Amino acid sequence: MDNLIASPHALEDQELMPGETVVHEPHTLLPQHRHHFETEEQQREAGSFGMWLFLLTEIMFFGGMFFAYLLYRNWYYPAFAVASNQLNVPEGAINTAILITSGFCMALGVWAAEVRKKKFLVLMLVLTTVFGVAFLGVKVDEYHEKYEHHHIPGASFSIAEFVNPAAYHIDERPLSPDMAQHTQLFFFLYFAMTGMHALHMIIGIGILGWLIWRANRGEFSTGYVAPIENFGLYWHFVDIVWLFLFPLLYLINRHLAH
Amino acid sequence: MASNPHTDVHDPANITNPEHAEHHIVTPFQYGLVFLTLLVFTGITVGAAYVNLGPMNPVIALLIASFKAVVVILFFMHVRWQSRLIKMTIGAGFFTFLVLITMTLSDYISRAWGLW
Amino acid sequence: MSTAPIAISNTIVQLPDQTTATLPKRNYINAESGMLSWLLTGDHKRIAMLYLASITFFFFIGGAFAGAIRLELLTPQPDLVASDTYNKMFSMHGIIMIFLFLVPSVPATLGNFLIPIMIGAKDLAFPKINLLSWYLYMIGGTLTLAALVLGGVDTGWTFTTPLSTHYLNTHVITAASAIFVAGFASIFTGLNFIVTIHRMRAPGMTWFRMPLFVWSNYAASILMVLGTPVLAIALVLVALERTIGIGVFDPTKGGDPLLFQHLFWFYSHPAVYIMILPGMGVISEVISTFSRKRVFGYTAVAFSSVAIALFGFFVWAHHMFIMGVSNFSALVFSLLTMLVAVPSAIKIFNWAFTLQKGSITFETPMLYAFAFIGLFTIGGLTGVFLGSLGLDIHLTETYFIVAHFHYVMVGGMLMAFLAGIHFWWPKMTGRMYPESVSKLSAIISFIGFNLTFMPQFILGYLGMPRRYHAYPADFQVLNVLSTAGATVLGVGFLMPLLYLGWSLKYGAIAGNNPWQATGLEWQIQSPPLTENFLVTPIVTQEAYDYEWLEKKTKQEVTTVG
Secondary structure (H helix, E strand, O other): OOOOOOOOOOHHHHHHOOOOOOOOOOOOOOOOOOOOOOOHHHHHHHHHHHHHHHHHHHHHHHHHHHHHHHHHHHHOHHHHHHHHOOOOHHHHHHHHHHHHHHHHHHHHHHHHHHOOOHHHHHHHHHHHHHHHHHHHHHHHHHHHHHHHOOOOOOOOOOOHHHHOHHHHOOOOOOOOHHHHHOHHHHHHHHHHHHHHHHHHHHHHHHHHHHHHHHHHOOOOOOOOOHHHHHHHHHHHHHHHHHHHHHHHHHHOOHHHOO | OOOOOOOOOOOOOOOOOOOOOOOOOOOHHHHHHHHHHHHHHHHHHHHHHOOOOOOHHHHHHHHHHHHHHHHHHHHHOOHHHOOHHHHHHHHHHHHHHHHHHHHHHHHHOOOOOOOO | OOOOOOOOOOOOOOOOOOOOOOOOOOOOOOOOOOHHHHHOOOOHHHHHHHHHHHHHHHHHHHHHHHHHHHHHOOOOOOOOOOHHHHHHHHHHHHHHHHHHHHHHHHHHHHHHHHHHHHOOOOOOOOHHHHHHHHHHHHHHHHHHHHHHHHOOOOOOOOOOOOHHHHHOOOOHHHHHHHHHHHHHHHHHHHHHHHHHHHHOOOOOOOHHHOOHHHHHHHHHHHHHHHHHHHHHHHHHHHHHHHHHOOOOOOHHHOOOHHHHHHHHHHHHHHHHHHHHHHHHHHHHHHHHHHHOOOOOOHHHHHHHHHHHHHHHHHOHHHHOHHHOOOHHHHHHHHHHHHHHHHHHHHHHHHHHHHHOOOOOOOOHHHHHHHHHHHHHHHHHHHHHHHHOHHHHHHHOOEHHHHHHHHHHHHHHHHHHHHHHHHHHHHHHHOEOOOHHHHHHHHHHHHHHHHHHHHHHHHHHHHOOEOOOOOOOHHHHHHHHHHHHHHHHHHHHHHHHHHHHHHHHHHOOEOOOOOOOOOOHHHHOOOOOEOOEOOOOOOOOOOOOOHHHHHHHHHHOOOOOO
């Protein structure tokens, strides 16, 4: 594979390097090179390592909520099963596909930056954004549906649908009022987890806008791919969170419905 | 400790950059294959959810999700071509997450022990 | 030859001739001037100084609360403050001291300043993120002060649910968001350290040539990166529970208050090691320098730091033995807790063996280091008492536990911090602190500390509960002793503030290497240049090679100023 990224300086150059004034041939320092790194490669790898460490903190951050979900699903199994089955699987599945497509565009964007195709890079970043926004749009629709059914935790939350499902044409076993109360816990975790995920997407879309602007100026088509690469890591990580949220929240209780 | 700086994954004698891996460019074709795999497995996981497999339903859903996550990590996130350091870092993250889950569960699953 | 005969001298301090010595003309302090050059700096040394000033500020606020608490406890009657005011005072004391002082103390000041220099780098990997970390810290600090000014918070620093979520009307959300933000400051510091230590080491600086200070900060950084986000999510859930009123932690709504404690202590127990590990790193450097010997069992000490970090994630439920965790779980966590004693003991024994047959001299950092070893050993061993399931039931939530963690945090960590500040003060400022008065203050702190907290072990064993502002009259004698000790301790902590401030202007010019120490940081000018090194150093020796230093000094022409 042809390596188009800046190659490391040769070892023998080291003694010649008193600070930031060094210019090497055949390769010159990129304008984005920061003085405290010896080489651009060191800078790039430090950046991606830093991003990975940040993603570790994200794993632990979401991890707390995943554990809460695991615990309460086992404690209040009937309530969680019924409540989970009220989620909209087609929309969830479409959203999964949208998000995967968005991730695919992002991956192509990284490739475009690596082979220095500016127009393709901008196109891919725009498509990544479009699919990201589409995901949020579908999510808003789902949230709205929950609002109409009084499934949003808080003062307006109603357990009516779970205590007397037949009256609402829901094909589920009725829950006792005590157990039905715990559906609220499911919906709280649903909103907390998907909301936190959506928040990450919104932040990501904001950064994408900035990256598109910079890519359009040609900043990432001269061999400087680190910001695109590192943002790609973040975006794919957000995808991965959803890849777990979707089955855990939407799917794993479907076989219990009749 | 010094050895050939071009072959060692962790090489302290590589004075510019220890723990270095060559940059690898994944082709759009490879990305396309990954994309298709992810879509197919999304379909499978939705389909499998409606088949009553009893306690195996969540297990299968989680296995498929994990498989998809691994594919994304390895290919979209380039980890397959990364240095051992990055791989270990990711491993450490998931390990700590599992510590959180298992050690906390050790409390919850044993609360009723000896009380019946 | 310029070196003094070390073996027959009772000090290793070597200062340049004061009549001719001056500070280096160009250094990181005078490289740029003006307020903005500090507030927008990317220089790790300047950020370290910003952190030093900020944590000192918060330390004295937290200390003021400690003083007020001890004053209230002078008499058995609740006569100084109302009970809820007392609750707010110990809560603020805990929050400020832990999240705004102890967690950032050594890493964000000494670590920030020294880690890049110790490994031969020009800066940390991400200077802007380093600056961001300080700003996040300041936002967290401001929010804490806001919570204080608005009327305080009385949950204790632990935010125990459902107390914090349902029964209190104080500023829990403000305080929680303060900790959330300050937590990210700590995450970014840790992340920066890990990347820097992995990626920025100078040629030849292998892992086992690094100073142990770098190793211990590395271990602490792992804990910061992996632990802090769990605290963050726990606090987010508390805030959501207070605002939306949903029962993740509320038993009346089906939640489990213990879930909060699991998440909280999953961070907050490793946080103890975030606080103590960098301090242990300081002690390794100080002990080696002032006994002129390589740290005994370098590899074991290095790995014991990593082992403490690893075990730190497996013991958290020992904070919850009496709170309703299952018997099985309590047993498991109690056994695992004993594991932590092993790497801690490895460190203590290795320091003791480093001292053996060393050419020990008693400069101030060394006095603090001796205080650390003694006090941390007491703190650690009482931790073994508390980790034992049966004994914990009697001792937990009493003053025994208060004494235990103050022995670790103040007797251990704060002494280590002061050791480090004195040790590297000449490097950071280019000037020496006054030796005799600082020795006096070290001794005053040691005496004051023991007078304050030794009686609390007895009080706790006799059954005086913590977090009450009144107590039976029987306990008064010991409480008076403790309050008297706190006064002495306060003097011991105020003195460094005064004489270190004084030394900024009037201290003797220190020269590059007043201690004749071996670390890379001592081979450059003090205060260092903005870029640290003129030429990237090529490291050929391990961190504590005193023979290498002797050879190097022999060959060097003495430079003045």
